[in-house]
Amino acid sequence: MPLAHRPAFPAPPGDASRRGRLVAQLRQTIRRIEQRPETLEVGGGRLRFGIPEIDEPLGGGLVVAALHEIAAISEPAIAAATGFALSLVGQNRKDRQPILWVAEGMSLQESGAPYGPGLDAIGLAPERIITVAAAHPRDLLWTMEEGLRCRALSAVIGEMRAPNAIDDVAMRRLSLAAGAHETPALLLRPAVAQSVVAETRWIIAPATSSSTDHGPGFPAFHAQLARNRHGSLGAWMLEWNCVEQRFHLASARGARSTHPVPVAAAPPDRPDRTAVA
Numbered sequence: 075m076p077l078a079h080r081p082a083f084p085a086p087p088g089d090a091s092r093r094g095r096l097v098a099q100l101r102q103t104i105r106r107i108e109q110r111p112e113t114l115e116v117g118g119g120r121l122r123f124g125i126p127e128i129d130e131p132l133g134g135g136l137v138v139a140a141l142h143e144i145a146a147i148s149e150p151a152i153a154a155a156t157g158f159a160l161s162l163v164g165q166n167r168k169d170r171q172p173i174l175w176v177a178e179g180m181s182l183q184e185s186g187a188p189y190g191p192g193l194d195a196i197g198l199a200p201e202r203i204i205t206v207a208a209a210h211p212r213d214l215l216w217t218m219e220e221g222l223r224c225r226a227l228s229a230v231i232g233e234m235r236a237p238n239a240i241d242d243v244a245m246r247r248l249s250l251a252a253g254a255h256e257t258p259a260l261l262l263r264p265a266v267a268q269s270v271v272a273e274t275r276w277i278i279a280p281a282t283s284s285s286t287d288h289g290p291g292f293p294a295f296h297a298q299l300a301r302n303r304h305g306s307l308g309a310w311m312l313e314w315n316c317v318e319q320r321f322h323l324a325s326a327r328g329a330r331s332t333h334p335v336p337v338a339a340a341p342p343d344r345p346d347r348t349a350v351a
């Protein structure tokens with residue numbers, strides 16, 4: 075008999091009731107998932123900037139048990155976004171435990187892994203960083219989620235370049251894992267990507283450090299708080315004080331505004347190019 079004309083057999087009497095119970099359970103699970111992120115901060119700590127202008131809109135600082143997005147404003151700003159993220163998690167109360175850094179293989183080839191002397195400069199011992207290369211976005215997300223369940227880690231950072239490689243369901247799983255184990259999760263993403271799940275979203279651009287008698291000053295960032303579930307938004311020029319291991323407002327230290335500058339000045343003992351030509 076052809077499949078198109080095969081008679082439909084009635085379902086067993088118990089199937090309808092089982093399906094009804096399953097649907098009810100799924101609805102309860104979805105409600106719990108939707109309500110859980112609103113209470114992630116309960117019982118958890120905060121990563122404080124030590125700057126009232128930033129901490130107050132955040133309700134006292136960044137929630138530790140949550141997912142936060144760090145977006146580089148452009149491809150060349152990846153290094154600045156990385157430095158900002160590592161400076162943030164370096165303030166975690168579990169500051170002697172390792173930090174898991176997960177990146178796609180292509181990202182590591184293009185931007186490289188966190189640099190040892192650079193980590194020392196922001197106060198992080200290089201041996202604290204555990205670097206994992208993921209072949210696909212799904213592997214990166216799985217590694218981050220498993221890392222958040224590990225109590226030996228103080229933070230988990232994931233670097234993802236593809237703007238649409240992660241949906242809100244995957245973001246919510248990361249958020250729940252961070253909340254359940256009170257471990258901060260930071261996701262480095264392109265500025266074009268957005269999510270309604272993350273606790274906060276920061277857009278980072280490099281800024282010019284204030285000069286000193288001995289050369290360039292502390293690392294500087296232009297940090298824009300583009301999403302905040304606890305209050306208002308804003309933008310600040312920040313510097314990371316490598317000596318005190320904390321952020322401060324760069325404007326208070328006389329930092330200049332962001333603008334392109336040469337990497338190095340022309341040697342004074344060489345003739346000007348225009349004069350030679």
